[in-house]
Amino acid sequence: MNAMACRQIRPIDSREPSPVTVRQALRAGAEFLAQMGIDTSRLDAELLLGKVLGCGREQLYLDYEVKLGVPASNLYDSLLERRARREPAAYITGQREFWSLAFYVTPDVLVPRPETERAVEVALRLVKMLDKKRSLKILDLGTGSGAIAVSLATELDNVQIWATDLSARALRVARTNAVRHGVKEKIHFLKGDVFGPVKGQKELFDLIVSNPSYVRHKEMQELPPEVRDWEPRLALDGGADGLDFYRRIAEKASLYLADGGCVVLEIGADMREEICRLIASVGCYSTTTVYQDYAGKDRVVVTRKLLEADRTNCEVVQGG
Numbered sequence: 001m002n003a004m005a006c007r008q009i010r011p012i013d014s015r016e017p018s019p020v021t022v023r024q025a026l027r028a029g030a031e032f033l034a035q036m037g038i039d040t041s042r043l044d045a046e047l048l049l050g051k052v053l054g055c056g057r058e059q060l061y062l063d064y065e066v067k068l069g070v071p072a073s074n075l076y077d078s079l080l081e082r083r084a085r086r087e088p089a090a091y092i093t094g095q096r097e098f099w100s101l102a103f104y105v106t107p108d109v110l111v112p113r114p115e116t117e118r119a120v121e122v123a124l125r126l127v128k129m130l131d132k133k134r135s136l137k138i139l140d141l142g143t144g145s146g147a148i149a150v151s152l153a154t155e156l157d158n159v160q161i162w163a164t165d166l167s168a169r170a171l172r173v174a175r176t177n178a179v180r181h182g183v184k185e186k187i188h189f190l191k192g193d194v195f196g197p198v199k200g201q202k203e204l205f206d207l208i209v210s211n212p213s214y215v216r217h218k219e220m221q222e223l224p225p226e227v228r229d230w231e232p233r234l235a236l237d238g239g240a241d242g243l244d245f246y247r248r249i250a251e252k253a254s255l256y257l258a259d260g261g262c263v264v265l266e267i268g269a270d271m272r273e274e275i276c277r278l279i280a281s282v283g284c285y286s287t288t289t290v291y292q293d294y295a296g297k298d299r300v301v302v303t304r305k306l307l308e309a310d311r312t313n314c315e316v317v318q319g320g
């Protein structure tokens, strides 16, 4: 903790109102976090001060010259200290924006990532091509905070989503998000291992979507401290080659898909070939399409349950 930077936002006499304005507090907070090696120092200072003052980042700029009270200054200092210890800003504020929705997050769930929005986008595009005369059935494997399931539910009228996770704590967070965004009637949250919770159920799914844990064992230690030391290992660890979850999904998904149903998988940026090979080796799926994210990285794989064709191609679609 850099005492200098934080001292700047403490009042000289703690019985008096703090003389520090929002503008000064943001500057001092951002400088402190930058000195502590945080890349997103300004953004994080804004998020933390917004949390303290109970307002959004935009409001801070409208209140730029407003002075902070002593309790607010002290609380802001303590949040800056937590961030300096590499606790993710989303866990400190309890919130992260995803798909333009404010998701409740705790250390029990992966912080939803912007690249996962690409999986939501691709899933919605596929859904538009399906027959909409009946209710659409979607399965979200490893729902975590519910980022994918809740986002899809807010976009689709006639849909029922089954969202599974091995972590009961994650499911509690996901349920909270479904309630928060008014879609709890559309989502069934089930605890269990991959397809376990839907085994034996008569529903066949039009879409199976997943952002599986895909970090390779040997890469776990190389992750940034915010991820390695704070996010749930269960939400990261994909086994020795990072493909454990994909293998299990590829082997079983066709049993749970309706005719013409698709699997939408988020992938690690360097996993395209291995995953296309894996899907092809199962022999149950037709063409595999790889979508890139907006940074131009391979990010989403889509494959369709095989009807007649028995070959697998890999085609790349650029972000946009």
Ligand SMILES: C[S@@+](CC[C@H](N)C(=O)[O-])C[C@H]1O[C@@H](n2cnc3c(N)ncnc32)[C@H](O)[C@@H]1O
Residues within 6 Å of the ligand: 109, 110, 111, 112, 113, 116, 141, 142, 143, 144, 145, 146, 147, 148, 164, 165, 166, 167, 170, 192, 193, 194, 210, 211, 212, 213, 214, 234, 235, 236
């Ligand atoms: C990478 S996180 C994705 C979370 C969320 N879908 C998202 O995109 O932000 C993977 C999720 O899968 C869950 N998970 C890990 N292994 C699992 C398993 N064997 N069965 C079901 N869920 C599992 C983790 O608890 C975690 O919530």
